[in-house]
Amino acid sequence: MVKKQLSSQARLPRGTSAKSAAPEPAEGRQLILDTAARLFREEGYATTSLRNIAAECGVTTGSIYHHFGSKEEIVTEVLRIGVVRVSEEVRRSVMALDPASDARTILHTAVQAHLRALLELQDYTSANVRIFGQVPLSIREKHIIVRDSYETYWHKLLQRCAEQAGFNPERDLRLTRLFLINALNGSLEWYRPDIASIQQLAHELTELFLDGLTRRPRSETNSSKRK
Amino acid sequence: MVKKQLSSQARLPRGTSAKSAAPEPAEGRQLILDTAARLFREEGYATTSLRNIAAECGVTTGSIYHHFGSKEEIVTEVLRIGVVRVSEEVRRSVMALDPASDARTILHTAVQAHLRALLELQDYTSANVRIFGQVPLSIREKHIIVRDSYETYWHKLLQRCAEQAGFNPERDLRLTRLFLINALNGSLEWYRPDIASIQQLAHELTELFLDGLTRRPRSETNSSKRK
DNA sequence: GTCTATAACTTGATAGAC
DNA sequence: GTCTATCAAGTTATAGAC
Numbered sequence: 001m002v003k004k005q006l007s008s009q010a011r012l013p014r015g016t017s018a019k020s021a022a023p024e025p026a027e028g029r030q031l032i033l034d035t036a037a038r039l040f041r042e043e044g045y046a047t048t049s050l051r052n053i054a055a056e057c058g059v060t061t062g063s064i065y066h067h068f069g070s071k072e073e074i075v076t077e078v079l080r081i082g083v084v085r086v087s088e089e090v091r092r093s094v095m096a097l098d099p100a101s102d103a104r105t106i107l108h109t110a111v112q113a114h115l116r117a118l119l120e121l122q123d124y125t126s127a128n129v130r131i132f133g134q135v136p137l138s139i140r141e142k143h144i145i146v147r148d149s150y151e152t153y154w155h156k157l158l159q160r161c162a163e164q165a166g167f168n169p170e171r172d173l174r175l176t177r178l179f180l181i182n183a184l185n186g187s188l189e190w191y192r193p194d195i196a197s198i199q200q201l202a203h204e205l206t207e208l209f210l211d212g213l214t215r216r217p218r219s220e221t222n223s224s225k226r227k
Numbered sequence: 228m229v230k231k232q233l234s235s236q237a238r239l240p241r242g243t244s245a246k247s248a249a250p251e252p253a254e255g256r257q258l259i260l261d262t263a264a265r266l267f268r269e270e271g272y273a274t275t276s277l278r279n280i281a282a283e284c285g286v287t288t289g290s291i292y293h294h295f296g297s298k299e300e301i302v303t304e305v306l307r308i309g310v311v312r313v314s315e316e317v318r319r320s321v322m323a324l325d326p327a328s329d330a331r332t333i334l335h336t337a338v339q340a341h342l343r344a345l346l347e348l349q350d351y352t353s354a355n356v357r358i359f360g361q362v363p364l365s366i367r368e369k370h371i372i373v374r375d376s377y378e379t380y381w382h383k384l385l386q387r388c389a390e391q392a393g394f395n396p397e398r399d400l401r402l403t404r405l406f407l408i409n410a411l412n413g414s415l416e417w418y419r420p421d422i423a424s425i426q427q428l429a430h431e432l433t434e435l436f437l438d439g440l441t442r443r444p445r446s447e448t449n450s451s452k453r454k
Numbered sequence: 455g456t457c458t459a460t461a462a463c464t465t466g467a468t469a470g471a472c
Numbered sequence: 473g474t475c476t477a478t479c480a481a482g483t484t485a486t487a488g489a490c
Binding site: 028059060062063066067 | 473474475476477
């Protein structure tokens, strides 16, 4: 309660300066957070006990309470970092694009970045998707603010695409956004790299949402791009 | 262990004959199952204790163990019934269609039936979607068989639609099916009847998956149907 | 078929030595 | 900053009376 909320997102382990390139193993508070994120993702929130986390860190529960005030404080931070990571990954990828990129390129880039953050060894992002529905309501309500900001970003992205490409005005971008994010996050439960790569998933989902399942009768704006 | 596995899906409460139209309140085993499904959906699997279920039923934990051998046995049955209900709802709706129906009608009917089963006061179906990721791995593995059967049904349905409507051969029906079911089930977390009706959701999702976001340049097979 | 009572265990959290 | 020891409460499950 007294502890200041530090910008823990990209904090380096204690004693690590910016110039040292080698990623040292996390310590103390950071190690606890990393371990909690991994266990939450693997076993769920309620099933993961503090003793469990402590044991994986090689410490006891007493030590954990020196860094965090409660289990809820840990999961709150894990959830927050999860959204921040995926959000930053998507924003950075889209920002790196040529500003004149067409809607297909923008959407594909954002979809692929989201999938990368979710499926590629990111305990925080996948823990967020998996345990959000398991944590107490009070924590969910506080976390909604963080999620909303990411959803708003997606909404603006879709609007930008809609203007650039002239989307069908009958489509509801709000519902589309929800369907899209649900389809993205759902992949966490069935994705396996040997069945389809992240690139394939991103390509397939983008084409599906832009063009649909039915065959396009010779279009003047379509089918020129194939990567 | 000794107890025979009855076809508990649509079983009527004891003492209820087929001709009595009034739905009597559930008793005994059925009441326990109904209550468990509701609490699992509301509070999650690990958070819902047997004392909790018993109290809501007006009995004690001792009584529960007369009807079920363990908590895992209860959740296994709740999960199974959840898939059976949604599966039967979708199959029945599609079967009631004119056999000559076009792909748009078939897909819309199946999507709407799935959403109805999931969102319209169905504790079992929504409990299944919500707690599947929370139950022990051993239970999940046993349950996969039930899920696979439903997913196979959807795959055949999409193939039938693809042949009827001539889908774009570049689309991957396997990935499409996964994206579609994820989009459907995800609605459980944000659906509110005052924002959009189930009919609107079904319409929007069907149009999106068939035609995509981009505008269709005058088609000969499209845009004739608007319900 | 429901109850009471309880065993055996795990949980989050705290107090205080070092 | 980490440890040991422990508390109070909650968990699943069982035994046996009625």
